[in-house]
Amino acid sequence: MKFPVRSLANVSYNGSTGHFTLKGKKKERTLTVNTVKTFAQTLKMMALSKELIQTDDIATKREAYYVSKNWAEARFKEQPESDTVMEDVEAFFSVNREQLGFVPEEKGGDVAGRLVVIDHDRDTGEELRIDCTRFGSGAYSIPISVEDLKFETDAQFILCIETAGMFQRLVKHNYWKKANCILISLGGVPTRACRRFVRRLADSHGLPVYVFVDGDPYGYSNIYRTLKVGSGNAAHLNEYFCVPQAHLLGITPQDIIDYKLPTHPLKDVDIKRARDALKNDPFIQHYRSWQLALEQMIKMKVRAEQQALAKHGLNYVMDEYLPQKLANVGRFLP
Incomplete structure (x- = not known):
């Protein structure tokens, strides 16, 4: 699986478009002995998203972290790990996380x-x-x-x-x-x-x-x-x-x-x-x-x-x- 690198080092700004755009640098996530846990977490997060979409439900980022406690060895230790994988999945499919069924904890304003x-x-x-x-x-x-x-x-x-x-x-x-x-x-x-x-x-x-x-x-x-x-x-x-x-x-x-x-x-x-x-x-x-x-x-x-x-x-x-x-x-x- 290939994901865009999400950082200021991989974006450019064009005054005519008015927003940051990706330059194109990607990171690769392959299934190896060393990456099997992260790879499994990514697939489980995708499966959770599919379930949310099919049932017309939502999960907060915090709830998604706690759902992972049922994933045996693939569970997340801390929420930042869960958030990162969620954002990778979002970038992989080029949609926003709300479309995937995940919503933030904080209100909009x-x-x-x-x-x-x-x-x-x-x-x-x-x-x-x-x-x-x-x-x-x-x-x-x-x-x-x-x-x-x-x-x-x-x-x-x-x-x-x-x-x-x-x-x-x-x-x-x-x-x-x-x-x-x-x-x-x-x-x-x-x-x-x-x-x-x-x-x-x-x-x-x-x-x-x-x-x-x-x-x-x-x-x-x-x-x-x-x-x-x-x-x-x-x-x-x-x-x-x-x-x-x-x-x-x-x-x-x-x-x-x-x-x-x-x-x-x-x-x-x-x-x-x-x-x-x-x-x-x-x-x-x-x-x-x-x-x-x-x-x-x-x-x-x-x-x-x-x-x-x-x-x-x-x-x-x-x-x-x-x-x-x-x-x-x-x-x-x-």
């Missing part, structure tokens, strides 16, 4: 604002219209599968937000109403369901997507970059799980200076992450503006959180920062 999501009742097939302006202090949760959803909206843009705290502040004060937008909480690195939801919503209504993350290398090269172009680990599927039209609103290194934000020193892991991105990330290497931003942050030796804007007042982010930034979208990082 939260949504509030000028959007009606059209879903269907699982039992009756009746159309369900879910108004994302009518959740009070709560929000609509993105389901694990979003392919059959339809959307109605008159919003002008989508604002994706890294932290739940900032999302809650904007929801509490109905910022979506003031800005005529849709708010989406990423909850850290966005799940596939979240990325696919944003992509389908943006494509269906031609909406621009702006992203608001912490001003640090993790926010840039892990959260934002994964949303925009996908990941090296899932490059065989990035065409569907990326949002090429996304642009970074902030927090940028220049924002830290312009808004005189409180900062924290960059940790060694932050500096390493930024330098690794400059050296190895095809997306960062494609855009000079991103290289300059990361170089500026390394030189400044500091990072800033979204909540640092509270220095100027709890609602400064809504009253001043976001309006000022949105007035100059042409300056957003690509």
Whole structure:
């Protein structure tokens, strides 16, 4: 069996397509004395997927790991082993794991604002219209599968937000109403369901997507970059799980200076992450503006959180920062 090598070293980035694509390097899994366990685990994972599809059922990644406890000597010792084999099977068949019956543990993200999501009742097939302006202090949760959803909206843009705290502040004060937008909480690195939801919503209504993350290398090269172009680990599927039209609103290194934000020193892991991105990330290497931003942050030796804007007042982010930034979208990082 041959599987694509899933890493940044085996992907390229083309600005015209807007996502990571595999270069073509593959790894081979053959049946030998030394590989018999991994080979058997792969076949058992395929068999489990077949059973799930035939019975129209699902299994979380954690459940799949525990199912393997019935596989005698082929059982997994730890879940990371199970996850890796599952991802290999996914890449082998060039489909996403949800199509194979496997679903993630985490939820997709939260949504509030000028959007009606059209879903269907699982039992009756009746159309369900879910108004994302009518959740009070709560929000609509993105389901694990979003392919059959339809959307109605008159919003002008989508604002994706890294932290739940900032999302809650904007929801509490109905910022979506003031800005005529849709708010989406990423909850850290966005799940596939979240990325696919944003992509389908943006494509269906031609909406621009702006992203608001912490001003640090993790926010840039892990959260934002994964949303925009996908990941090296899932490059065989990035065409569907990326949002090429996304642009970074902030927090940028220049924002830290312009808004005189409180900062924290960059940790060694932050500096390493930024330098690794400059050296190895095809997306960062494609855009000079991103290289300059990361170089500026390394030189400044500091990072800033979204909540640092509270220095100027709890609602400064809504009253001043976001309006000022949105007035100059042409300056957003690509």
